[in-house]
């Protein structure tokens with residue numbers, strides 16, 4: 593669940609910050625060499641998400657014994673003062689906690705925090721029940737986008753989008769642990785899909801932008817990465833795979849709307865044709881797993 597960088601040149605974009613950024617969210621990796629170019633969020637107009645049943649018929653209801661709570665930490669360095677101020681002033685964590693508390697029951701309190709950590713990371717720690725997004729990770733995203741030629745303002749906006757994806761990836765780990773959810777397969781991939789599901793289904797266009805921003809981060813990051821044994825052995829999928837998986841989720845949510853992913857060469861046709869089913873299976877799985885913990889009826 594910890595997402596420290598696997599190598600100096602690599603960020604682990606895997607986790608999501610929040611809907612915290614709830615209006616804000618694991619990250620995407622891009623095709624590294626001849627891979628797809630950066631998809632443009634502007635090309636994705638309206639939210640296409642189709643309403644999905646939020647409750648399974650057979651769900652046993654659970655008791656609500658906890659809340660998502662916000663906890664701030666004292667900064668260790670002045671470097672992140674303005675970022676910290678922005679997060680606090682815009683009540684990004686509080687807004688995220690509110691949204692999550694409106695939707696979900698918890699067996700115990702889970703704490704949300706954003707701070708400088710000394711490394712570009714984001715994590716859910718089951719021992720402290722704390723979801724932490726490090727300012728260094730936000731800065732890392734910003735620098736990635738800047739290195740790809742984006743303006744300062746565009747990189748800043750995209751960073752907050754990507755962090756929403758990261759935040760929700762971490763929320764995914766927190767739910768898997770606290771709800772004791774059965775995960776058959778790789779938990780990191782499950783957390784990525786959880787983030788994609790919540791973003792695309794629940795947050796509309798903002799959510800799609802979060803998944804796209806993360807995808808872009810994966811894409812840019814993968815370009816400068818050389819594969820090592822350590823990367824291949826890591827529990828996270830390779831950045832390129834996360835890039836394609838993220839595009840597949842978005843495309844699968846509405847193939848007509850995102851047809852340009854295939855037409856413009858971002859997503860290979862062979863993968864794209866199975867994405868609608870792949871997406872629906874992801875949504876159905878998470879809807880059913882979360883049903884007993886949903887507050888909305």
Ligand SMILES: [Zn+2]
Pocket residue numbers: 593594595606607761765780783
């Ligand atoms: Zn993770």
